[in-house]
Amino acid sequence: MKKTDTLFKLLMMVMLMSSCTVYQTVPIEVMQLEEIKLPEGVKRIGWLYRNFKYTEDTLQHYFRAGDVLRKDLANRKTDIDSIAASACLAAAARSFSTNGVNGNPVFFPADMMPRITGEKLSPIPDRLIRKIAQPAQAELIIALETLSWFYSHFPEDISGGEDFRQVEITGVWAIYDAETGAIKETRSMVDTVYWQGSEAGQEELPPRVPAIEMAAEYFGESFAKKFSSGWVQTDRIMMVPPLEEFRLAAELASKEEWDGAREIWERYAAGRFGKLAITARYNLALDAEIHDRYEDAVDMIVSASELAAEYKNRKEMDIVNRYRKILVARLEEIRRSEKPATP
Known part of the structure; x- marks a missing residue:
């Protein structure tokens, strides 16, 4: 009987050990280290929009309303691309200044570079980088090579509850040495920014153009975070x-x-x-x-x-x-x- 009790207890212990482990969440703070280091001695940075679009990026004038793809006729004459690119670059430069990375930016007009469409994104030619940087006295050029975005709106009756809006945004950044014109680093990024009715009143949820601009600002800030450390x-x-x-x-x-x-x-x-x-x-x-x-x-x-x-x-x-x-x-x-x- 004693042996049977012992075996039973051992069996119960094995069953408990195999099935009742609890996985407890522990919030901790970790130092988010800088991913990209600026070269020593950089005093002025030029911020440039390359204005490149991939061939398949054809939905700039469209948005999603529920399950329907619609053309934004109300904003057909608005240069949303320049608005988004300018907001993105300004937000990145502002974060640089706030985080002590660099506080001496120079901005080139968002429409300075002609629109180029293609299958492959190649670096800006060395001589062109030097030509752009010299008058601005910039030691480094940070180029937003390409920026793509898509706005979706899911009304309450479709989302099954609260009004829901989102912007999917992708882009490629490049860092150029202004003296040589050589490309030093490239980064591709993808993100989604969304707004829900529970987080703001219905009247506060952004329509298409302001939402794209806000998403672009967030995109620029996210890129800038790669240059500084901080606790998260x-x-x-x-x-x-x-x-x-x-x-x-x-x-x-x-x-x-x-x-x-x-x-x-x-x-x-x-x-x-x-x-x-x-x-x-x-x-x-x-x-x-x-x-x-x-x-x-x-x-x-x-x-x-x-x-x-x-x-x-x-x-x-x-x-x-x-x-x-x-x-x-x-x-x-x-x-x-x-x-x-x-x-």
């Missing part, structure tokens, strides 16, 4: 299996008592604890990231990933490997940021 909030996951000590560790972590939580996880990190060790190592990686010990975090998540592969638990492997990619990418970003900018 994001969510991570903590694994909490149905074991009292792990619940206690999670409670300690929620109170910012990480030393106590770490002590518990370290006790279960040895391989002999099996799946509990996977969880413990994963949570130790989270603890290391929160305390900016990224090399320790990567080492710990790699060991968790290797152990998870042995047990072939699909859900745990997915969560662990997803976090592994995040941590490896973060460590690579940090190492890149420590390297001096290429002159």
Whole structure:
């Protein structure tokens, strides 16, 4: 009888361990590092709209109303493209100034470059960059090579609730050395900006042209963020299996008592604890990231990933490997940021 009770308890423990792990969201702040470094000594930046359109970009005068594609006859004479490009460049330059990247912009007219349509986007010729930059005394030219946008409006009766509007926006940016005319960097970006009735009164939801202009400003600001660092909030996951000590560790972590939580996880990190060790190592990686010990975090998540592969638990492997990619990418970003900018 005693043996039967023991086996039953062991079986129940296995069932609990396999089915009742809680995945708790942990909000953390991480340093968003600059992706692009300006060369040393850049005092003035020229902001230019290239005015290139891909051949398939043919919906500039159309919008979506529910499931219907409509032509915007009311704004057929409005140069929405120039409005959007100007707003985008101005917002990017303004963010540069606000974030201390560069506060000395010079803007070229949005319609200065003739419209070019084609299948392939090639760099602006070196001699043309030098010709544009010289009178402006710019050391660098940042060109919005192409900008494409599409506005959609989903009324309440179609969206199934609140009025919903969105702008899908894509573009390509290029950075040119004004002295040589050579292209130094290109970035393609895609984004969607939307407005819902719950976030603003019906009268405040933007119509097509203002919405496109607002989306373009946001697009420019998003590009500018790549040149500066700042703290951003994001969510991570903590694994909490149905074991009292792990619940206690999670409670300690929620109170910012990480030393106590770490002590518990370290006790279960040895391989002999099996799946509990996977969880413990994963949570130790989270603890290391929160305390900016990224090399320790990567080492710990790699060991968790290797152990998870042995047990072939699909859900745990997915969560662990997803976090592994995040941590490896973060460590690579940090190492890149420590390297001096290429002159």
